Amino acid sequence: MSREAHNKLIKFYLYTGLGFILLYSFGEFFEYRETIVRRVINSIFLVSYLTALHYMLFEQILPLFRWPCKNNQRPFFFLFVIILFYTFGLYGWRQLWIQLGVYIDYTPNLSFLKGVVIHAQFSIATIIFFAIVRNVYNNIQLREKYHKLRIEKKEAELNYLKSQTNPHFLFNTLNNIYSLARDKSELAPESILRLSKILRFMLYEAGGVSIAIGDELKIITDYIALEKLRYDDSLLVTLNTDIENSKQPLPPLLLIPLVENAFKHGASETRNDPFVDINLNVKQMQLLFTVKNSVEDTTPVQELKENIGLSNLRKQLALLYNDYDLSVGQDKSVFASTLRINLASNV
Template identity: 55%
Template sequence: MKSILDRKRATLYAWIGLVFLLLWLFSDLANNPDTFGERAVNNIWRVAYVVVLNYVLFEFTLARASRKRIFSSLFLLVAHIMLYSWGLYAWRFIGIQLGAYTALTTFSSAEAGATKQMEFSVMSIFFFGILRHIYDYIQLKHAAQQLRIEKQEAELNYLKSQTNPHFLFNTLNNIYSLARDKSDLAPESILRLSKILRFMLYEAGGSFVAIEQELKIISDYLALEQLRYDESLRVNFNHDVEDMKQALPPLLLMPLVENAFKHGVSETRNQPFVDIHLSVNKRQLTFIVKNSTEATLEERQAKENIGLSNLRRQLELLYTEYSLSVQQGDYVFTATLKINLASHV
């Protein structure tokens, strides 16, 4: 049950009442400038009454009306009609007695006076009802939009919670391989891992990082991967970025780099390679990752791993203009990501 002391709703009706009063004052000023002062005070007195009555009507009487309570609902509606007519006429009489209302019109009978007051009340009902509906619609639309944003943020955080451990798991596997082989490169790989972890803990938790930070973490990851392979692995990483301070969601590009090693280079026995190119010009980002594979076009089935699937969903939540395409050739796999950075939602 709504509390009769709902301050937010009461404030809404007070503002609607103020607008309703201003409209009447404007009408009186245009049509009856000689008696504008008296009419202004009269309307303030009447509007104060209908504000309270409309609040009760819309927030309680109509809200509780139902078929199960048909008799009580009808009784309350009839009571409101009486309050809007005879009640407002009585309120006018009280104002006259208190000196707060000036009787500018003389009625032939009390019934005529009540009927005249009902005209004022009906206009107020329509006015309050329309503005109340508009306000509630805007609030409902805003709440739905906020709920959608919160849902998308929750899903995006969930995708990140999947991607980051996935990224970390692959990195730890690299170090494990070096440690198992008792490689002298294991200490250096641990040092590089600590840099990656520092980025994940202190930078990747936010919504954006500068592109230069994303490039640095990619470089560290490439260096860490290269420690696992001999000189037969060829890695080419180049970029053309007009503004290194441009914002980019952290680790957004990393799944494509990971995919090149985990599902490409690691399965290639002869002349493995990874070619990576990033360009960002006029807010248009293009990221191309090409890597060697052991499978031919006929042998490899088009099946995306969790990294690429999560990346696609993150792009859906983050941008309105983007494309992610993958192409499997004979012993070569190419992933191309294009994003209009200005289309961030």
């Protein structure tokens, strides 16, 4: 057990002991109002002793009975010893402070055996109280640990998906630059410059949990400008936005796969009148992102086989939001992707 966890456990027993004193004193208040202060002091001495015993019982002795138990005699011996401390020991602890003049004895005529029995009953009551509180505490700790593990698992899965998506995105972009360089195009230097801008964004701004949706839009704009370098004026690209709050947080690079898909599998494979139409609407925590692109009329309409970008996007959405919808489909010469997200449903 780490030092931090041990200190946390010590605090739990101290707070539980304090809670028992308050609860016990509250019950005594209605019967012994005149002497309640002195009785509370008495309870502090008794419960402080029992709290130390409870820590030993629950944290040191009872765990020895867990299977497999290599030495069966040892845990039973310790259990017997602590029972003596709970009975005769508690009565002796009381007598010690009575002799020192700190503990006030309100039952001076109590016999030894009867005193031991009464204090054993008091020990049992505190054991039951501590056991209940400890069980509740352990359940809370387990739920917190489970929740933490779920968050860590989710972050690991998201990082894994990003580690797949980002290289895939860069690979396609480098292919575009390669085609310009192979043709000795004068636009190759500009394309490299725009790629470096996108890389800078991915390295220094896209590593966090979220970014402003305005920044996400900037990277989309830069990517569109980079892609347009490959085409002549025949490619028509439109980008329409209606954003209520440009600082609205959004997971970084969440929208780019749909834009990339439109260029790579749409505009680049269309011979006549290629186009890409992008619309982003964000109002009242509702995001609607629609991307349409041209496809060849001769392309048969068939069941869509999603690429890495779209497949990873679906997985990321499932990890990030409870309320979303991503639909893709082809209608004759138009391929459309529609993403709807309730941004308030962030997991």
